[in-house]
Structure formats: structure tokens, C-alpha cells
Amino acid sequence: MSLDKRKVKILKAIIASYIDNAEAVGSRTISKKYELGVSPATIRNEMSDLEEMGFLVQPHASAGRIPTDKAYRYYVDDLWKKVQDPSNTNLDQLRNIIEDKSNELDSVFKNSVRILSQFTKYTSFIVAPQLKQSVIKRIQLVPITDTKLLLLIILQNNIVKQVTFRMSSPIPFDQMDKISAALSEKLYGYKLEDIDSIKDSLIEQLYHVREHSNDSLMELLPYLMDQISKLEEINVYSDGITNILDLPEYNDVVKAREFISFVEDKSSLAKLLQFVGENDLAISIGHENQYEALRDCSLITATYKFNGKLIGKIGVIGPTRMDYSKVISTVKSMSEAMNEIINQNFDDENKE
Amino acid sequence: MSLDKRKVKILKAIIASYIDNAEAVGSRTISKKYELGVSPATIRNEMSDLEEMGFLVQPHASAGRIPTDKAYRYYVDDLWKKVQDPSNTNLDQLRNIIEDKSNELDSVFKNSVRILSQFTKYTSFIVAPQLKQSVIKRIQLVPITDTKLLLLIILQNNIVKQVTFRMSSPIPFDQMDKISAALSEKLYGYKLEDIDSIKDSLIEQLYHVREHSNDSLMELLPYLMDQISKLEEINVYSDGITNILDLPEYNDVVKAREFISFVEDKSSLAKLLQFVGENDLAISIGHENQYEALRDCSLITATYKFNGKLIGKIGVIGPTRMDYSKVISTVKSMSEAMNEIINQNFDDENKE
DNA sequence: ATTAGCACTCGACAGTGACGAGTGCTAACA
DNA sequence: TGTTAGCACTCGTCACTGTCGAGTGCTAAT
Incomplete structure (x- = not known):
């Protein structure tokens, strides 16, 4: 069994719908909301195949299906090919917002991490350079x-x-x-x-x-x-931690508490960020995360550099059901904006 | 009808029990847990009186009773007479913890607000001096x-x-x-x-x-x-905001969200603190608070001074059902510790 | 290969009754 | 006259039940 074109279409439709609603999606919904030109019954057959292939699961027999981590991974890899270079229309805008008039690095980070969480509506953080x-x-x-x-x-x-x-x-x-x-x-x-x-x-x-x-x-x-x-202590900035309270998957206070406790601990955040490689942009989905507390989350990280050398990382944590394309482009733009500002304001003496 | 000795005893027992459990307390519980030497029936009669006098309410007919804001006010005023000067055994200890070796005022505040929330388990904050x-x-x-x-x-x-x-x-x-x-x-x-x-x-x-x-x-x-x-911008430090997620009264995510949104907004905190007077120690219970979001909360605030002049405030926000005696003494000790540290490290030139 | 039809599954939800914690009232008692 | 035992009453909680509907898988027709 292979992922033919129609299967891909259906899978993407399911993912898109689930990202939107956080509700298990059934064959009828798909055939109504997305014009695929086939009946729900056909979609059901395809969904059954997709489940067998590991892209979907049913929370219970009479429910619709929800995407697995594998599905998100496929979705993201596919996205990746297309938006390799998203039009960073808001880069200038971003740079203006986070550029701190006082020339303080500290403020740049505070602004950046705030903007990052405001744009994405998720928890975001920045690991400041180790000095x-x-x-x-x-x-x-x-x-x-x-x-x-x-x-x-x-x-x-x-x-x-x-x-x-x-x-x-x-x-x-x-x-x-x-x-x-x-x-x-x-x-x-x-x-x-x-x-x-x-x-x-x-x-x-x-x-x-x-x-x-x-x-x-x-x-x-x-x-x-x-x-x-x-002075060399690791410094982690974070913001938007309590945004998860707005997500339906964290309606349970105990679950929300667990998440918050994890991300409020700067040292665990720092460790988390150590794991993700030194790629310009890394995406870690659900079970791909090392930590139990993030088993239902995805982590989008990027790096920022000073004179071409990696000096810190930025990231966003949200549910696996996140708007990947928006978050990825935001994180990417932000890392580029930070690169520019840092390299512009904290030049090495390259005249010597 | 007057508050005779037995009524007071019963009222205090009810408040103590409710502070402990967050559960409506019935006559049986009181007569069992606190040795008052009277039967539940008698206590019921007294409780009925206390309800009529406005100290207690019944959430519903077959439930026990819970204290009203008026009850807490009475309780606190009574506490006040007795513990006017609580033995600040931990003052030295406190001062040692919050005293920042780096002599940075910023760190002193960060440490203090953290300790305050760790000791009380509630949301705490500090309004830094306006310069x-x-x-x-x-x-x-x-x-x-x-x-x-x-x-x-x-x-x-x-x-x-x-x-x-x-x-x-x-x-x-x-x-x-x-x-x-x-x-x-x-x-x-x-x-x-x-x-x-x-x-x-x-x-x-x-x-x-x-x-x-x-x-x-x-x-x-x-x-x-x-x-x-x-540079004169108001600066508010806060900590322990997410502690309320551990309280049973905020089991509802929506309610918790509302509270958190309020206290995460530094400007509303600053305004809140402007309302409370310039007393060394102020306590504002439930409806006594100006803000709707704090209608079920109590606010304990204290001031700190520099050369005898009020320069800032510290405070703790918890449910009206808070351990007043512990919070009051903690806030008081903290304000004294801060007074000492600030006046010791940031002397005016009084030689001139 | 696609689809209409149909039986089946199972969670959500509302209704029901037993249970129990707690009360108020009354009558008896010290 | 204050205290208390007894009892009927109230009402939320909880477990159970039946209905409803969304969604599925299978089968047979196209």
C-alpha cells in the first residue's frame, strides 16, 4: 500500500481540520469541508488504509480519527520542501519591534521572546549566549x-x-x-x-x-x-507559558500544571535545547521529544549567530496539533531578525 | 444577638477548618475535630445565629457552611491584636537569603519576590522604587x-x-x-x-x-x-503566579486563566497597589478589593522604606481562604528584611 | 473503482433513584 | 433556661440507564 495522491490529499485535509478544531475528524466532515469530489464512503476506505499505515488513530470506535506523530512528521517534511524560503515579509517589521533603542542585549531578548509568544500564541523561549x-x-x-x-x-x-x-x-x-x-x-x-x-x-x-x-x-x-x-551562567528567557491554558487539550488543570512546571524550570528548558542539534531550524514532534512532559508537544527551534558562530537558540513549544507553517516561519524570521540586530549592535572589532 | 465567647470559638473553628480543607464545614465536623464540649445540635443553633449575623453562608441547603468575607475580616482583626509583633525568628535567615552578594538592587527584588511566593505558596509581587x-x-x-x-x-x-x-x-x-x-x-x-x-x-x-x-x-x-x-518607569516584579493552579478553588481552567491574566499584567498590579494605603501592613479581603478578578482573593501588602521614606510595596495575593497568620508574618518579615538590606546597601551620603 | 445503504459501536447526555451529609425543628431533659 | 437527642427534610453526588447521534465497516449495486 502506498501513499497515492488522493491519500495525501485526505491526510492533509484531516491534519488541517484537526489543527483547527482539536476534534477527531470523520469522513463526512472531510468530504463536506474540503472539495475532493469523492463520497464519504470512499474517504472512509482511504482513512482505514491511512490508519493501517500508521498515520491516523481512532480515539474510540465511534469517533473520527486524529493524526499521529508520524502524520505530523510527514506533513512537516512536506511543508518543508515547499516553504524552504518563506517570504519574510515581516522581517523588517520584526526587527523594528525587537530592536531596543537602549542597545541593551537584555532588552532585545525580552522583546524577542515576548513577540515570539504573542505571534504564535504558544510558549516561547530564548537561550541567551553563554559568555x-x-x-x-x-x-x-x-x-x-x-x-x-x-x-x-x-x-x-x-x-x-x-x-x-x-x-x-x-x-x-x-x-x-x-x-x-x-x-x-x-x-x-x-x-x-x-x-x-x-x-x-x-x-x-x-x-x-x-x-x-x-x-x-x-x-x-x-x-x-x-x-x-x-557571569557565565546560562540564562533562559521565556514567555507565554500560560498560553496553554487557552488550548482545549489542556483543559485539565493537572495536565496544565505539569506542563507549566516543566517549562517554568529554566534548567530543564536549557537541557531540552541542548538536545536539539545545531541546525538552523529543527522540529521535534511528540514522542521525538526526550521529555515525558512534552510527549504531546512539538518543539520548533532555531539558532542565532554572532559573526557566523552559533551563540544561542530560540524556540516555541506548542501542542503537536500546532499551526506548523505559521510557527516555523515566525521562528525563522525571528532568528534572522535577531542575527541582524546582534551582529549590527555588538560587532567584534574587526578592524584589528 | 451578640458574639459571645462560644460563638467566637465556633466561628474560629469553622474558619480554621475551611482554610485547611476548602470544604464546607458542618456541625458534626466541628464538634469532633475541635473539643468544645457541646453537641452538634448546639453548634447547629449557634451556626444558624452566625449565619443570621452575616458571618457564614450555606452554599446550598444540605451543605455545611463557609465563612464570609465578614468572618475573615473579624478573624484577621482578632489575629491582629494578638500577633501585633510576631516573633520574627526567621528574619536573619530571610535577610541572608535575599541579600544579594552582587549588591544589585534588581537581584534583591528578584530574590525577595521568589522567596515570598515560595514561603506562602501564593502569588507575590514587589513594586520597585520609582526613581x-x-x-x-x-x-x-x-x-x-x-x-x-x-x-x-x-x-x-x-x-x-x-x-x-x-x-x-x-x-x-x-x-x-x-x-x-x-x-x-x-x-x-x-x-x-x-x-x-x-x-x-x-x-x-x-x-x-x-x-x-x-x-x-x-x-x-x-x-x-x-x-x-x-528611567522612571514603574517596575513590578512578580512570582508564583501559577501557584493558584494547585488550589481547589481554581480547578476550573477558565477561572484560573482569568486570575492569571489579571496578575500577569504588571500595570494592573501597579494600580492595585496604589489603592492600598501607605500603612506598614494592609489587608484587603474579598469584596474589599477594587478589582472583579480578585473578588475571591485576599491581598496582604506591606511597604518598604529608604531613610524612613516609603519607596515601594510588596504583597501577596491568595484566596480569601488563606493562612492569614502565616502570610501576614511572612510579608511583615520580608518587608523588614528588605528595609534592612536596602538601607544598609544604598545609604544616602549622610555625612554631607 | 466508487458509492449508497445499513447494521453496529460507543461516547455524550439527560433522567432516575439510592445514599449520605447536613440542617432545622421539636420535645425532653438538667 | 440552655442543651441535646431524635427525626423529617433538603439537596448534591454518584452510579446506572436509555436515548441520540456521529462515525465506522461491510456488502451489494453501479
Whole structure:
């Protein structure tokens, strides 16, 4: 038995209808709503074949049929061939919305993840870049009060991280620049992830230049190093989690609760995203997901890059019965918009 | 008919039982679970009186009774007299948890609101201080690249705000301090909320010192002023919103959805908190709330201060059937812990 | 190969009666 | 006079039942 043209037509019609309604679809519905030119009886025979082939299941004997994960997979693969390059008409629009005037990366992510969930009506999330691979370019100390200091860590990619801290005794303002320079010199070129392992030797080296500084700063060095090495934590943004409450398949509070608990846990989201490969766009349907809590969900993910290197991922989680074509094109457009904005606002110094 | 001692005892027993179970409580239950030394029949008579007095209602004829808002109000007022000063045994503990090593106010709020919802199991939130009343102490420009600058606004209370921006042409590094000084001098002493109204005259004044600077910075001045005046936006932190999914009264997804939609909207939360007065601790029960969506909820709020001046509020929203004594003492302890941390880490310069 | 017809299946839904938790009333009692 | 046992009454819950209808599979006719 093979998937002839008519079977494909019927299968697509069933999937389309089920995506719309979340209700098991019967032969009559198909023959009425979609003009296939055949009677319900014929459709019934075809549906029976499709069930045998594993594309459909019946929830119970007298009900219509619903698509299986296999059906969605077929549907998506087919979609894929056609909309390989969906007309990203809204790309400019998207970029304008998520472009944050304040130039803060943080806001870009917050905006993006919000837009993503508003457009798709599903749960969406963004894994922010891990900074551990980033290289330190410069350190700048800024006095706030005579005992309170702001330490700015300027990375090669021009992202700025900061640590605030207090000293037990005041540092004269006029030594700030000297100390900043000393710190910059010693830390220049190191990756954030390296700091932790070499901090002891760094502290010792810095200790030898303490004529510039004073003892209270020296006391704080271990603490500062700790803070710096902590900056590499994985950061996951999410939004639209409670959208699933609007879906009929989550009418049951217990089921909704289970889903929400899963996606509210940033570390499980981060792990989830680690599994999906490094493809520009990946789709994982139902049982293809590793996690039990997402057995009835599909996951559409994309990557975003900085100078051609993958630095983070974005994704949308919805029911397997999701509007794939809309979600796929939204995710794709969003990843492209983020690429543009990030690469435009956080250039490496490629002049050097 | 008056609230004699026995009626009070029975009322409290009923409230306690209902807080525990969320199930209408009958005379038998009371006489069994709480040792009052009287028979169910007697309790029935008393309950009938309590109903007439408006403290109890029957959901339907053959059910037990449940407390009204009036009952909770009585209960809370009574509680109030006794636990005016609950032993804040966990204050130190709390302070340790929410004290953020990084000295970031943002993290303090994030930690606090998380702890608040974890302790109470209800939705909790914090209205962050509005900075519009804060006075500018100093401006510091920090170069990131030759065209990208970080503008640090250091406020009198030692909170630091930042704006990142790009210039169309490079500024020499060695002019940074001069420009910073000029900006500091002109903006010193202004409140953030004033900037917007006087920015035109400020720009003009700064224009006259442009010998220190260059034209591209001048072009950006209006933009900078806009950014600065935008810093005053109200910021609301919230956490534990989805905890209500665990409550039996929100077993209905539609009802849960309604509640969640309300509290996810930060602006409605902010408005809600504006209504409650400036008391150190305020309790608003059921119909006492302004908003329809909170008609079945109680709201416990407290304030936190900086140098004795109210700067923000914290709160917990739960069902009217909440464990008031626990929530009240948690909210109270939390507000005290926040007071301590904020006043300790963000001192005004009281030496001047 | 397609389709009309028909018997069959099974979930949804409304109606029914037993059950039980809880009440209010009354009469007896301390 | 306050308390309590007893009892009739109310009403929601639950299990059960029968009807309805959507949908199927099979068969025979086209």
C-alpha cells in the first residue's frame, strides 16, 4: 500500500481540520469541508488504509480519527520542501519591534521572546549566549561612593558586564584609572571560563602590583574573581507559558500544571535545547521529544549567530496539533531578525 | 444577638477548618475535630445565629457552611491584636537569603519576590522604587568602543542606572572625563522626573560648553535626555503566579486563566497597589478589593522604606481562604528584611 | 473503482433513584 | 433556661440507564 495522491490529499485535509478544531475528524466532515469530489464512503476506505499505515488513530470506535506523530512528521517534511524560503515579509517589521533603542542585549531578548509568544500564541523561549567563551578586553572601575565601586568588564564583543562591591576602607578616586589599567592588563585576553581556573595565579600577580592599590582592594580580589567566573551562567528567557491554558487539550488543570512546571524550570528548558542539534531550524514532534512532559508537544527551534558562530537558540513549544507553517516561519524570521540586530549592535572589532 | 465567647470559638473553628480543607464545614465536623464540649445540635443553633449575623453562608441547603468575607475580616482583626509583633525568628535567615552578594538592587527584588511566593505558596509581587524622585549625583561616561559609550547615572542614593548608545563619529577617549564632568555639573541636583521638563534648556546650556566636546555628542543629547527621563518607569516584579493552579478553588481552567491574566499584567498590579494605603501592613479581603478578578482573593501588602521614606510595596495575593497568620508574618518579615538590606546597601551620603 | 445503504459501536447526555451529609425543628431533659 | 437527642427534610453526588447521534465497516449495486 502506498501513499497515492488522493491519500495525501485526505491526510492533509484531516491534519488541517484537526489543527483547527482539536476534534477527531470523520469522513463526512472531510468530504463536506474540503472539495475532493469523492463520497464519504470512499474517504472512509482511504482513512482505514491511512490508519493501517500508521498515520491516523481512532480515539474510540465511534469517533473520527486524529493524526499521529508520524502524520505530523510527514506533513512537516512536506511543508518543508515547499516553504524552504518563506517570504519574510515581516522581517523588517520584526526587527523594528525587537530592536531596543537602549542597545541593551537584555532588552532585545525580552522583546524577542515576548513577540515570539504573542505571534504564535504558544510558549516561547530564548537561550541567551553563554559568555564563558567571551574574551575580556578591558576592565574599568567606576567609583560610586568612596567605599562602593562598580567594576565594568568590557568583553571583546563589546558586551559589558558589571559587578558592584563594597570596600572596607576608601580608595582614593585618583587611583581608579591606575587600578583599572592594572586589572585590564592582567585580565586582557582571557576567556571568562578560564578565570576560575587561573584566578589564584592572577591574584598573586596582581598582588605584586599593589603599590598602585591598597590592601582592601587586594582582600576583595578573590571575591571579584568569583563574581566574574559566575557571569557565565546560562540564562533562559521565556514567555507565554500560560498560553496553554487557552488550548482545549489542556483543559485539565493537572495536565496544565505539569506542563507549566516543566517549562517554568529554566534548567530543564536549557537541557531540552541542548538536545536539539545545531541546525538552523529543527522540529521535534511528540514522542521525538526526550521529555515525558512534552510527549504531546512539538518543539520548533532555531539558532542565532554572532559573526557566523552559533551563540544561542530560540524556540516555541506548542501542542503537536500546532499551526506548523505559521510557527516555523515566525521562528525563522525571528532568528534572522535577531542575527541582524546582534551582529549590527555588538560587532567584534574587526578592524584589528 | 451578640458574639459571645462560644460563638467566637465556633466561628474560629469553622474558619480554621475551611482554610485547611476548602470544604464546607458542618456541625458534626466541628464538634469532633475541635473539643468544645457541646453537641452538634448546639453548634447547629449557634451556626444558624452566625449565619443570621452575616458571618457564614450555606452554599446550598444540605451543605455545611463557609465563612464570609465578614468572618475573615473579624478573624484577621482578632489575629491582629494578638500577633501585633510576631516573633520574627526567621528574619536573619530571610535577610541572608535575599541579600544579594552582587549588591544589585534588581537581584534583591528578584530574590525577595521568589522567596515570598515560595514561603506562602501564593502569588507575590514587589513594586520597585520609582526613581523619579531620585536626585542625580554624578554622570560618568565610559567608552566601550570608539563609537559606543556607556552613560552611568549615579543617583544620590547610590543607585546606578545606565544607558548605552552609539555615536556616528568617534570621541577621543581623553575627553571622556571632561565631558563627564560637564554633564555632571549641569545635571547635578536634578530629580529624574524633572529632566523631561527642563531638557530643552539643559541642552542649550550644554551646547554652550561644546568646546569640551564635539558635535556628534551634541546631536545625541536629546536622545540621552529622553532615555534618562524614561528611567522612571514603574517596575513590578512578580512570582508564583501559577501557584493558584494547585488550589481547589481554581480547578476550573477558565477561572484560573482569568486570575492569571489579571496578575500577569504588571500595570494592573501597579494600580492595585496604589489603592492600598501607605500603612506598614494592609489587608484587603474579598469584596474589599477594587478589582472583579480578585473578588475571591485576599491581598496582604506591606511597604518598604529608604531613610524612613516609603519607596515601594510588596504583597501577596491568595484566596480569601488563606493562612492569614502565616502570610501576614511572612510579608511583615520580608518587608523588614528588605528595609534592612536596602538601607544598609544604598545609604544616602549622610555625612554631607 | 466508487458509492449508497445499513447494521453496529460507543461516547455524550439527560433522567432516575439510592445514599449520605447536613440542617432545622421539636420535645425532653438538667 | 440552655442543651441535646431524635427525626423529617433538603439537596448534591454518584452510579446506572436509555436515548441520540456521529462515525465506522461491510456488502451489494453501479
